[in-house]
Amino acid sequence: MGNIIYNKRLTEEYYLMKVEEKNNAEMGQFYMLRAWDNEPLLSRPVSIFDRDDDSITFLYKIIGKGTKLMSTLKSGDNIICQGPQGSSFPKVKGKIAMIGGGVGIAPLYLAAKKLMEDKDNEIDIFFSLRGVEILREELSSVSNNLILKTNERVVGLVDADKYDYIFTCGPEGLMKDVYLGAKDKKAIVYVSLERRMACGIGICYGCTCKTKSGNKLTCKDGPVFLAEEVFIDE
């Protein structure tokens, strides 16, 4: 059970919630969040946007009942945080592009922040979202270059030959376009998949995804995968 430090409204849809929670979480992992008793039945998976040893910050977008309930929480309220769960982004070195769409920017912020600790790394963030701009200052502080577009695509702006690695998270279409744009080019692409999850801890098999090496669980084997492992029919 985590005590909420703040639950800040960024726009009508986007919220940033910081929770007291001792952790040793890695970039790319997520928590199953729950701030209600019976309804909705399932907890909701949300990526780690930022962390320190005593707290986790989540960036979330209101979609339906669960996230709407989350948005009503106040500083001092409690929320059940089950995690950290899942795989993490690898600690790579070199020139790295982070390509995020909408709330998919959440795990990329922490990845950029962590990888920027190595001064030899160069990080470019490409972030597109619909509607109002968010997080410009925060994303600038964890990147060498920030390209932030509202209501415009960013994938076409990335030359995969100029990067050693690309990390991407967001709508499935965006991640597939990133993968296809980097095919036969220099960059190695990692994706953070979003699948509907019920348990989030590898018991229910509800989030099974097809990979080159057979069926895998997005919650346990993922959410971070090599793109070429999961986009096998492209």
Ligand SMILES: Cc1cc2nc3c(=O)[nH]c(=O)nc-3n(C[C@H](O)[C@H](O)[C@H](O)COP(=O)(O)OP(=O)(O)OC[C@H]3O[C@@H](n4cnc5c(N)ncnc54)[C@H](O)[C@@H]3O)c2cc1C
């Ligand atoms: C690994 C992972 C990380 C995620 N990280 C974030 C994040 O950092 N910020 C954020 O805002 N959202 C994130 N999501 C998506 C988030 O889990 C859904 O938006 C949320 O569950 C919607 O719940 P709801 O009750 O508001 O909506 P409803 O539509 O009422 O949800 C109904 C059911 O569908 C599931 N569901 C709906 N949309 C999604 C979705 N896109 N992905 C997975 N399950 C879904 C819910 O878990 C729930 O069981 C992540 C999803 C996954 C799998």
